[in-house]
Amino acid sequence: MLRGLRGLRGLRGLPLCASPRRLRSGSSSQGEEKPDTTWKDRAEIVIIGGGCVGVSLAYHLAKAGMRDVVLLEKSELTAGSTWHAAGLTTYFHPGINLKKIHYDSIKLYEKLEEETGQAVGFHQPGSIRLATTPVRVDEFKYQMTRAGWHATEQYLIGPEKVQEMFPLLNVDKVLAGLYNPGDGHIDPYSLTMALAAGARKYGALLKYPAPVTSLAPRSDGTWDVDTPQGSVRAKRLVNAAGFWAREVGKMIGLEHPLIPVQHQYLVTSTIPEVKALKRELAVLRDLEGSYYVRQERDGLLLGPYERQEKMRVQDSWVTDGVPPGFGKELFEADLDRITEHLEIAMEMIPVLKKADIVNVVNGPITYTPDILPMVGPHQGVRNYWVAVGFGYGIIHAGGIGKYLSEWILQGEPPFDLIELDPNRYGRWTTPQYTEAKARESYGFNNVVGYPKEERFAGRPTQRVSGLYSILQPRCSMGFHAGWEQPHWFYKPGQDTQYRPSFRRTNWFEPVGSEYEQVMQKVGVIDLSPFGKFHIKGRDSVTLLDNLFANVVPKVGFTNISHMLTPRGRVYAELTVSHQAPGDFLLVTGSGSELHDLRWIEEAAIRGGYEVEISNTTDELGVLGVAGPRARQVLQKLTSEDLSDGAFKFLQVKPLKVAHVPVTAIRISYTGELGWELYHRREDSPALYEALMNAGQEEGIADFGTYALNVLRLEKAFRAWGAEMNCDTNPLEAGLEPFVKLDKPADFIGKHALRQIKASGLKRRLVCLTLATDDVDPEGNESVWYEGKLLARFAADLLEGCNTSRSELTLKELAAVN
Numbered sequence: 001m002l003r004g005l006r007g008l009r010g011l012r013g014l015p016l017c018a019s020p021r022r023l024r025s026g027s028s029s030q031g032e033e034k035p036d037t038t039w040k041d042r043a044e045i046v047i048i049g050g051g052c053v054g055v056s057l058a059y060h061l062a063k064a065g066m067r068d069v070v071l072l073e074k075s076e077l078t079a080g081s082t083w084h085a086a087g088l089t090t091y092f093h094p095g096i097n098l099k100k101i102h103y104d105s106i107k108l109y110e111k112l113e114e115e116t117g118q119a120v121g122f123h124q125p126g127s128i129r130l131a132t133t134p135v136r137v138d139e140f141k142y143q144m145t146r147a148g149w150h151a152t153e154q155y156l157i158g159p160e161k162v163q164e165m166f167p168l169l170n171v172d173k174v175l176a177g178l179y180n181p182g183d184g185h186i187d188p189y190s191l192t193m194a195l196a197a198g199a200r201k202y203g204a205l206l207k208y209p210a211p212v213t214s215l216a217p218r219s220d221g222t223w224d225v226d227t228p229q230g231s232v233r234a235k236r237l238v239n240a241a242g243f244w245a246r247e248v249g250k251m252i253g254l255e256h257p258l259i260p261v262q263h264q265y266l267v268t269s270t271i272p273e274v275k276a277l278k279r280e281l282a283v284l285r286d287l288e289g290s291y292y293v294r295q296e297r298d299g300l301l302l303g304p305y306e307r308q309e310k311m312r313v314q315d316s317w318v319t320d321g322v323p324p325g326f327g328k329e330l331f332e333a334d335l336d337r338i339t340e341h342l343e344i345a346m347e348m349i350p351v352l353k354k355a356d357i358v359n360v361v362n363g364p365i366t367y368t369p370d371i372l373p374m375v376g377p378h379q380g381v382r383n384y385w386v387a388v389g390f391g392y393g394i395i396h397a398g399g400i401g402k403y404l405s406e407w408i409l410q411g412e413p414p415f416d417l418i419e420l421d422p423n424r425y426g427r428w429t430t431p432q433y434t435e436a437k438a439r440e441s442y443g444f445n446n447v448v449g450y451p452k453e454e455r456f457a458g459r460p461t462q463r464v465s466g467l468y469s470i471l472q473p474r475c476s477m478g479f480h481a482g483w484e485q486p487h488w489f490y491k492p493g494q495d496t497q498y499r500p501s502f503r504r505t506n507w508f509e510p511v512g513s514e515y516e517q518v519m520q521k522v523g524v525i526d527l528s529p530f531g532k533f534h535i536k537g538r539d540s541v542t543l544l545d546n547l548f549a550n551v552v553p554k555v556g557f558t559n560i561s562h563m564l565t566p567r568g569r570v571y572a573e574l575t576v577s578h579q580a581p582g583d584f585l586l587v588t589g590s591g592s593e594l595h596d597l598r599w600i601e602e603a604a605i606r607g608g609y610e611v612e613i614s615n616t617t618d619e620l621g622v623l624g625v626a627g628p629r630a631r632q633v634l635q636k637l638t639s640e641d642l643s644d645g646a647f648k649f650l651q652v653k654p655l656k657v658a659h660v661p662v663t664a665i666r667i668s669y670t671g672e673l674g675w676e677l678y679h680r681r682e683d684s685p686a687l688y689e690a691l692m693n694a695g696q697e698e699g700i701a702d703f704g705t706y707a708l709n710v711l712r713l714e715k716a717f718r719a720w721g722a723e724m725n726c727d728t729n730p731l732e733a734g735l736e737p738f739v740k741l742d743k744p745a746d747f748i749g750k751h752a753l754r755q756i757k758a759s760g761l762k763r764r765l766v767c768l769t770l771a772t773d774d775v776d777p778e779g780n781e782s783v784w785y786e787g788k789l790l791a792r793f794a795a796d797l798l799e800g801c802n803t804s805r806s807e808l809t810l811k812e813l814a815a816v817n
Contacts, residue, residue, distance in 0.1 A: 039205075110122065423598055556578065600613060
């Protein structure tokens with residue numbers, strides 16, 4: 001037993017051990033059922049991994065009626081990260097749709113014991129996040145603006161209420177608290193056993209020990225899964241293998257960007273002041289101190305997140321694999337790494353100064369580069385799904401099991417969660433990048449979450465445009481799917497630092513200048529991060545006609561087209577350019593590249609279409625030229641007639657600009673006169689320099705994506721991921737001009753959309769103009785009128801946006817609702 005929290009400095013803690021005292025939070029977990037002795041040689045689905053996430057998926061699929069659900073676990077259920085987790089549960093998440101995952105988890109855990117007869121040790125005393133700085137109060141206010149339209153309760157409370165819920169806290173430094181009723185903690189082992197009991201009850205087979213030794217894809221899309229106990233032929237695979245997930249991926253040639261990190265927490269013995277309490281303490285998160293505290297029986301459990309330079313990654317597991325037999329073991333405790341956090345905790349919770357430590361848990365958890373898990377089907381591999389990289393697996397398990405089961409059974413996600421798409425990573429995600437970002441993400445666990453946040457570890461990747469070295473010294477770069485892209489440009493004498501804020505900050509005036517530049521003169525923007533696909537072949541027209549709600553454009557023209565889900569939701573928005581008969585260039589946003597490519601590839605396979613699909617994203621650079629003087633500048637550099645009659649809006653032509661071959665499309669997301677110039681990536685510097693030199697007389701200058709967003713919002717141009725996504729249908733998003741319900745092709749979602757139109761819309765997208773001096777909407781804020789919640793903002797708005805062509809007053813909006 002380590003003596004007290006007062007004498008921590010220099011202590012090395014406990015040696016590697018097989019198992020600490022299981023933490024049950026006062027519950028009496030029932031024993032694990034004996035492994036099933038039966039075997040199935042065919043399955044609808046094989047889930048690899050018996051942690052809480054994998055078992056939750058088995059439970060949900062079996063409960064929903066899927067037959068032949070098989071889960072394979074290499075040793076025993078909960079081995080890996082589940083068994084030693086601290087078990088925290090919370091409704092809170094800064095992401096909008098991840099709140100739904102947390103909500104579904106908690107609602108499942110509340111009823112699971114009654115359903116399965118297995119105790120789960122679920123405690124719901126609520127949780128409080130502490131604000132001890134003014135900027136943290138701003139963050140809480142920002143989060144409160146986004147909470148109104150969610151089903152869960154959330155309150156901004158004062159120091160007195162904080163102390164009432166956690167009377168052992170020194171509130172001298174506390175300015176406010178963010179309180180979520182219903183939050184708490186659960187025993188991870190008991191939770192998993194209850195899910196396992198439910199899965200078996202509904203017919204799933206949970207087989208262990210059954211380590212997967214090989215995976216072999218078959219031509220019909222099925223898989224042969226080999227184990228020492230036998231083989232299974234599966235229609236679909238789900239990799240839910242925790243920190244073994246990389247090794248499972250390597251069996252089929254995939255390098256999942258995952259890395260195990262060490263996380264420590266400690267448990268005290270009985271503390272008299274805790275034992276004397278009449279009700280359980282709320283879970284406390286001291287964000288500046290970067291630790292959490294919850295009650296553990298009559299003591300406390302405390303877990304810090306140390307800074308990135310002190311935290312430990314288990315990088316040897318990435319290069320050498322997980323040590324054989326590692327499953328329910330721990331690393332040696334290292335209290336030196338967390339001493340500064342414990343000292344802060346002792347000042348905030350004085351009873352800790354006299355507490356004895358009875359247990360130190362230092363176990364592996366798996367991180368992705370951005371700390372969010374990877375969930376869903378993987379591009380490039382048929383019927384291979386992942387549910388991996390859970391830094392917070394306990395709170396995600398229930399909701400992710402439900403989410404994935406609905407997606408698998410219904411053929412589309414129940415709601416948008418592109419932030420968890422495994423295809424947000426690609427070949428640019430190297431092991432070095434993964435480690436650098438995992439360190440950063442772990443160390444930033446409790447930093448202030450600003451809008452438009454940028455994190456700089458691991459940057460730049462190999463994904464830089466041909467203009468990176470030219471533009472980087474004079475702009476603020478943003479990170480987009482591995483790419484560096486200018487957000488805004490600064491001029492001599494302007495503040496060039498990255499200064500995030502909940503209020504207007506140093507980029508506001510420069511972005512206004514860039515807006516004026518494009519509106520009055522001409523601007524150039526680097527659009528190279530666009531996702532770009534080349535599709536050609538005998539059936540290319542038929543494929544696209546069945547994929548998109550719009551018609552296929554004529555040869556030599558471009559249009560805006562949307563891929564819909566079977567339920568009529570907007571899965572993606574792309575520009576489709578018909579360059580030559582049956583030869584198409586498709587362009588999507590950088591964050592949707594592999595997300596959209598997977599959908600297209602699967603449709604081609606499913607329909608048996610004879611087409612060639614190639615991803616040319618990294619090969620092509622793109623420059624946008626926009627503004628009233630754009631034609632004057634470009635005409636100096638090409639012999640092609642660019643007049644309005646000769647080069648019409650939405651026309652596409654191959655031509656040469658300053659002797660550089662380009663595919664020119666007369667289109668601009670700014671809504672102003674403009675062209676997008678697609679060219680070889682290595683030609684970007686020459687093309688850019690020619691444009692800038694030719695445009696001196698016209699006053700040409702750079703502009704970035706922040707100004708682009710202002711310009712497109714002013715024109716009420718929609719953006720996928722903001723005003724439309726898998727949570728919206730195209731009719732309510734105002735996309736009727738791009739949806740051709742009368743075209744002959746039976747495109748995906750057509751039947752559902754006809755039913756939606758016949759039933760009438762229950763909501764629609766509108767534009768609002770706000771008068772504000774210092775704080776602007778960033779997206780997803782609640783809209784209130786006379787105490788009534790009307791709607792939420794879909795996207796950010798910046799001062800100066802003229803949305804008059806479709807704006808509504810709040811009174812008119814109330815009438816709509």
